[in-house]
Amino acid sequence: MDLIAFSDILQGAVQVANPWIVFFLIVGVVIGMIFGAAPGLTAPAAIALFLPVTYAMGPTSSMALLMGIYCAGYFAGSIPAILINTPGAPSSAATALDGFAMARAGEGDRALSTAIWGSLIGGLFSLLLLMTIAPLLARFALTFTSVEYFSFALIGIVCVAGISRGSLTKGFAAALFGILVSTVGIDPVSGVGRFMFGEPNLMGGIPQTTALIGLFAISQMLLLSKKDTQDQIVLPTQKAASQLAVLRDLWRYRWVTFKSAVIGSLIGVLPGTGPAIASWISYSDALRAAKPDDKFGQGEVKGVIACEVSNNAVTGGAMVPLLTLGIPGDPVTAILIGALMIQGVHVGPFLIQQNGSLFVSILLLLFLSNILMVAVGLSARKVAAKVLQIPPGILVPTICMMAAIGVFSISNNAFDVRLVLIFGLIGYLMVRLEFPTAPAVLGIVLGPILEKNLRNALTVSDMDFSVFITRPVSAAALIATACLLYVWLGPRKRSEVHPQPEKL
Amino acid sequence: MNILHKDTxxxxxxxxLAALVVSMSLxxxxxxxxxxxxPSxxxxxxxxxxxxxxAFLLLRGLRAEGGMPxxxxxxIAIVMIALVFYLWFFHAIDVRFGVWAFTLATMLAFGIRAPLMLILYPVALSAILYLSFSWGFRVVLPTWI
Amino acid sequence: MFKKQIIRLARIAVAMGAMIGGPAAAQEYPVKPIQMIVPFGQGGATDQVARLMAAPLEEALGQPVVIINQPGAGGAIGLSNLTKARPDGYTVAIGSDSTLGARPLMSETGYDADSFTMIARLVQIPSGVAVRADSPYETLNDLVQALKTGRLAYSGSGVASGPHLAMAVFLAQQRVQATFVNSDSNQDGLVKLLSGEVDFLTGGGSNFPALFGEDGQSDIRVLGLAAEERWPFMPDVPTYREQGFDYVNSQWFGLVAPAGAPQEIVDELSSKIKAMVETPEFSQRLEGFFFNAAYLGPTEMDALVKEDMQNVRPVLAEIGLLKN
Structure with a gap:
């Protein structure tokens, strides 16, 4: 950090040590919690809605507000994922797999606490990378081309085989459905419109969060409306978890924690990716390394650790290319560029050099928002658990209406509300017909990355498929993919001898 | 032959769906x-x-026991119909009225009969959502007046 | 009895409505808030320009200007929804060079250039081309010569976006070809340029200045900007014309209303915007984004859209994007 003068560090610290800044930070964390946790509202939506408010604020206070929303929002998506199986954001879809299973076993509090502490570790780890080797990391990320992005996404998508409980065929079909959904709209590679049914509003494709909210929140509410309570989700009384035991868990599974933090940070550094991909890739890596007596998908705490550590590690990682090159690492940081621009700060390779004190302030703000996130999160989890006591007659209309208005407000378009409805009905039918919905989300999130990068890579290489194996990083990723497939599909045949109970 | 099995x-x-995709891709x-x-x-x-x-599911379903769940x-039918109607015509319905009516209808369907709850909650939810989005975030929600 | 009263009340209400609404709409526009659709997300440059404009416009018109962000399809979705609004001057939108003219030529957008009444062009940004700092191409001519012998790849913010079309038209004029590799945004294109995946990048000039340090060091080299004269934000970069290529192209943003908006309202809005754009404060705020204030009246803007369409149509046909 010889780039930054000592006076800048001092100045940055002084700017943050201001009661107003701390106030905005707390406000941001609380808003992030609410938006992240409320099904139908998301962290990027919160940032987008609050951005115009920051136009009138100074750079440090606006960053305080936005950083607070950013960190807390990425974590808070896991609260509804764990408690009511309704992930607040695509990045928490993987958390729901084990988190909700834990809640069904009465361990919801343990899952939530694990998610909170895991998020803190992920956030701090990536912050450490941002502080120390940001320029180096950013340069490293720039050596990757479409070829590598495709191969990375492939690691994520084969995760379908690992998470398709019940029926692999149905999981596979759900993933294909997800990919198909992601192809709707104007094809980014060729400019051709696909599956638009003459509807101009579909030109931009189906927004990922809209589809997710429909598939999870609305369908879950329809399921809750079912009259006969027999297969309704009735959660047992939740045991209070000891925070010390949770920390001990994280220490016992330190290898999973560490790997997930690394994966999350690195995925964050890669432009055009985001927390959803990070959490799926860490989850699939945790699955790969599973011990025989691990019960992934049925309430394995390692599953929660993997997802939550890595999706909050994205925050610091995504700031790396933003602050060192002016290139956003994920959807939220893309919006942050605008927030800085309106303050007269030019985001580019010279940001640290020209605004050293701002850089220091941002680091401090990220650090503080991670700490605050734990404080607010630990107290909020008690309140959030009360959600389980709300009678369905109140919960169903509240969440349906919040989802409808929340989706509308993202792009002021009533068409998106119709999409939420359609995906809600599809999601409901999928659950009734015993299709897993998580692979569909995986397809929606990874489909565009797979397709775009595959075709772009082939454009550049003149349709030469060998680029995927001649470039070393890509070749390594493909080998990892093959290993994963072998691990999941190979022993599956043998596991028929002692079949695992198929629940959900 | 089990035509009504869930897998069938x-x-x-x-x-x-595959047939539709193929015909639209050609x-x-x-x-x-x-x-x-x-692009296709x-x-x-x-x-x-x-x-x-x-095809795999179809064949498996035909040979399996049991019917559709x-x-x-x-x-569910009441909630679903109310939801379909409101969300489809979201742009044309005053959001304050829509949220109130949907909430009331759902609560009635769930068998909530406490008059105070039925009067207060739909109004409260509608007011909170409307005020926070339209005043707090300056989102222009559909309104009649 | 009761019914009669209601009817009477209704008649009074209608009469009063006619008195207030009728003449006022023509003479005292605006009488209610104006909704401005920004077809891009919050925080983008277009959104910020719109928000910059909203405050002075509110002052000049005496009514609130409410910003509605309706992102999607590079700006086409917001415009498509604008055309469904009543053409009474209370709903307007920000349109751009590629969304107004070129986009409807390519896909089913639900609108074409005639679906709009142009109000005013606001800002423009010259198109430019950049290479990596270690690239062998020092001038635009080097690049064009290289394209004559070999095949190079380039990228820009999205297929059929303003920057893509700007370069495609230029290449077509020079009778050379290059492979376009799509990017989602200009920054995404920059990643492809810096990672060596593509050889050059086409983009609006406003994307470049932030990439240069105070002493001019950078990872990229801007070969030229397609402006009439040297661009004040990068005075060292020569124009295309200076390098012997007669090509001028810029990305721009302007305000549009649905077709059929009353002429006097359009003129009213346009003159208010002209006055606002020409204030030094506005230009100064624009400088923060490296935009140039570039007012054009309704007729000139309409002509500009039509001219752009003329230029771009054969190129679209050639690269296979023309709608059949």
Whole structure:
């Protein structure tokens, strides 16, 4: 950090040590919690809605507000994922797999606490990378081309085989459905419109969060409306978890924690990716390394650790290319560029050099928002658990209406509300017909990355498929993919001898 | 032959989806860009996958025991119809009225009969959502007045 | 009895409505808030320009200007929804060079250039081309010569976006070809340029200045900007014309209303915007984004859109994007 003068560090610290800044930070964390946790509202939506408010604020206070929303929002998506199986954001879809299973076993509090502490570790780890080797990391990320992005996404998508409980065929079909959904709209590679049914509003494709909210929140509410309570989700009384035991868990599974933090940070550094991909890739890596007596998908705490550590590690990682090159690492940081621009700060390779004190302030703000996130999160989890006591007659209309208005407000378009409805009905039918919905989300999130990068890579290489194996990083990723497939599909045949109970 | 088994039905649905995708992919064109896979490549691959899994499920379902799980009961039907109607015509319905009416209808369907709750909660939810989005975030929500 | 009263009340209400609404709409526009659709997300440059404009416009018109962000399809979705609004001057939108003219030529957008009444062009940004700092191409001519012998790849913010079309038209004029590799945004294109995946990048000039340090060091080299004269934010970069290529092209943003908006309202809005754009404060705020204030009246803007369409149509046909 010889780039930054000592006076800048001092100045940055002084700017943050201001009661107003701390106030905005707390406000941001609380808003992030609410938006992240409320099904139908998301962290990027919160940032987008609050951005115009920051136009009138100074750079440090606006960053305080936005950083607070950013960190807390990425974590808070896991609260509804764990408690009511309704992930607040695509990045928490993987958390729901084990988190909700834990809640069904009465361990919801343990899952939530694990998610909170895991998020803190992920956030701090990536912050450490941002502080120390940001320029180096950013340069490293720039050596990757479409070829590598495709191969990375492939690691994520084969995760379908690992998470398709019940029926692999149905999981596979759900993933294909997800990919198909992601192809709707104007094809980014060729400019051709696909599956638009003459509807101009579909030109931009189906927004990922809209589809997710429909598939999870609305369908879950329809399921809750079912009259006969027999297969309704009735959660047992939740045991209070000891925070010390949770920390001990994280220490016992330190290898999973560490790997997930690394994966999350690195995925964050890669432009055009985001927390959803990070959490799926860490989850699939945790699955790969599973011990025989691990019960992934049925309430394995390692599953929660993997997802939550890595999706909050994205925050610091995504700031790396933003602050060192002016290139956003994920959807939220893309919006942050605008927030800085309106303050007269030019985001580019010279940001640290020209605004050293701002850089220091941002680091401090990220650090503080991670700490605050734990404080607010630990107290909020008690309140959030009360959600389980709300009678369905109140919960169903509240969440349906919040989802409808929340989706509308993202792009002021009533068409998106119709999409939420359609995906809600599809999601409901999928659950009734015993299709897993998580692979569909995986397809929606990874489909565009797979397709775009595959075709772009082939454009550049003149349709030469060998680029995927001649470039070393890509070749390594493909080998990892093959290993994963072998691990999941190979022993599956043998596991028929002692079949695992198929629940959900 | 078990035509009504859930796997038979889902398999048939997947096959129908695949047929739709294929028919819409055929005249897609190639668009701009250099020489690369066509825009219909990925959808067709997906359709092929759907055909395989759909056929597998269809055959498995035909040989299996059991029928369709109950998709609807009265309460789900009421909530679903209210939801479909409101969300489809979201742009045309005053959001304050829509939220109030939907909440009231759902609460009634769930058998909530406490008058105070029925009077207060729908109004409160409608007011909170309307005020926070339209005043707090300056989102222009559909209104009649 | 009761019914009669209601009817009477209704008649009074209608009469009063006619008195207030009728003449006022023509003479005292605006009488209610104006909704401005920004077809891009919050935080983008277009959104910020719109928000910059909203405050002075509110002051000049005496009514609130409410910003509605309706992102999607590079700006086409917001415009498509604008055309469904009543053409009474209370709903307007920000349109751009590629969304107004070129986009409807390519796909089913639900609108074409005639679906709009142009109000005013606001800002423009010259198109430019950049290479990596270690690239062998020092001038635009080097690049064009290289394209004559070999095949190079380039990228820009999205297929059929303003920057893509700007370069495609230029290449077509020079009778050379290059492979376009799509990017989602200009920054995404920059990643492809810096990672060596593509050889050059086409983009609006406003994307470049932030990439240069105070002493001019950078990872990229801007070969030229397609402006009439040297661009004040990068005075060292020569124009295309200076390098012997007669090509001028810029990305721009302007305000549009649905077709059929009353002429006097359009003129009213346009003159208010002209006055606002020409204030030094506005230009100064624009400088923060490296935009140039570039007012054009309704007729000139309409002509500009039509001219752009003329230029771009054969190129679209050639690269296979023309709608059949």
């Amino acid at each position: 039905v889902s398999g048939a649905a997947l096959l129908a 005249d897609m064109g190639t668009g701009a860009g250099g020489e690369t896979l066509t 490549f990925v959808p067709l691959i997906c359709a092929a996958g759907l055909v395989v899994s759909g 109950a998709i609807l009961d009265r309460r």
